[in-house]
Amino acid sequence: MLLKDKKALILGVANNKSIAYGVADIFKKNGASLAFSYVGEPLKKRVEPISQELGGDFIFDCDVTSDEQISVAADLVKSRWGQVDVLVHSVAFANRDDLQGRFIDTSREGFSLALDVSAYSLAAVCHAFEPLFSRDASVMTMTYYGSQKAITNYNVMGVAKAALEASVRYLAVDLGPRGIRVNAISAGPIKTLAASGITGFKTILSTIEEKAPLKRNVDQEDVGKAALFLASDLSSGTTGEVLYVDCGYNIMGI
Ligand code: NAD
Ligand code: 0WE
Secondary structure (H helix, E strand, C coil), X not given: CCCCCCEEEEECCCCCCCHHXXXXXHHHHCCCEEEEEEXXXXXXXXXXXXXXXXXXCEEEECCCCCHHHXXXXXXXXXXXXXXXXXXXXXXXXXXXXHHCCXXXXXXXXXXXXXXXXXXXXXXXXXXXHHHHEEEEEEEEEEEXXXXXXXXXXXXXXXHHHHHHHHHHHHHHHHHHHHCXXXXXXXXXXXXXXXXXXXXXXXXXXXXXXXXXXXXXXXXXXXXXXXXXXXXXXXXXXXXXXXXXXXXXXXXXXX
């Protein structure tokens, strides 16, 4: 029970395939109390039964592009829990059109949206929840290898993930003096809602099976177990880090 009596806020469950669902599931099994965010009424209907299944304390609306909604969420969490021990940011969005073709064609608006939702939101959420973080709190976010290397079609999301990973380092510096750690998990590709309809996703999955040292793809449980490490005292000396959970794919050269 690595997370006994810990309060873990989970941003980014859309359904039971979400990476955040895998994380929440293992957190629960390790004794954590959970609360989940959703974006708008349609997703509330999806998140409500998941919260019930995983014994969540409450759910709350939080579109991370809205400072107002983030602030209302922080007030609600303060009144319900008083403090937060673990914050999981598992949120990303770009226009579908910007995840195919040439990066050079990305519009100013598309770039801004992708970076707002997928990168700036981590800083915005940390800012709003800073007063609620307990001593030794752990913050984590989800990133992808497309931040480091140009991956066909990932395009503006690769730029957003590079900004997200740099944000992790600067946030780790800001929050470190209070004992709060900030890390990222760089997950290998997983078939979730955010991966559905992505051109060439099957090819990406089979490339990993063929090339990664472990000769398989990761799943939500692999990521959940790494998240449990980052959430718990087992990772007390680790902050500002990007932890690869990708069956070793990123270490390969030719
Ligand atoms: P998912 O679709 O299940 O989760 C994405 C979540 O982002 C959804 O819950 C959605 O509601 C939320 N979201 C989108 N816009 C939002 C907004 N404005 N405000 C608040 N929430 C918003 O997909 P997933 O694959 O579980 O993605 C979770 C994270 O993992 C993302 O950051 C993604 O980039 C990252 N990731 C995914 C993979 C993969 O292959 N699936 C690999 C590495 C990293
Ligand atoms: O980060 C992601 C997915 C991010 C994502 C996905 C979508 C699809 C639906 C962000 N925004 C949207 N917007 C939509 O309308 N991944 C790491 C999964 C992923 O996405 C890719 C990948 C991989 C891997 C896109 C192109 C190429 C590879």
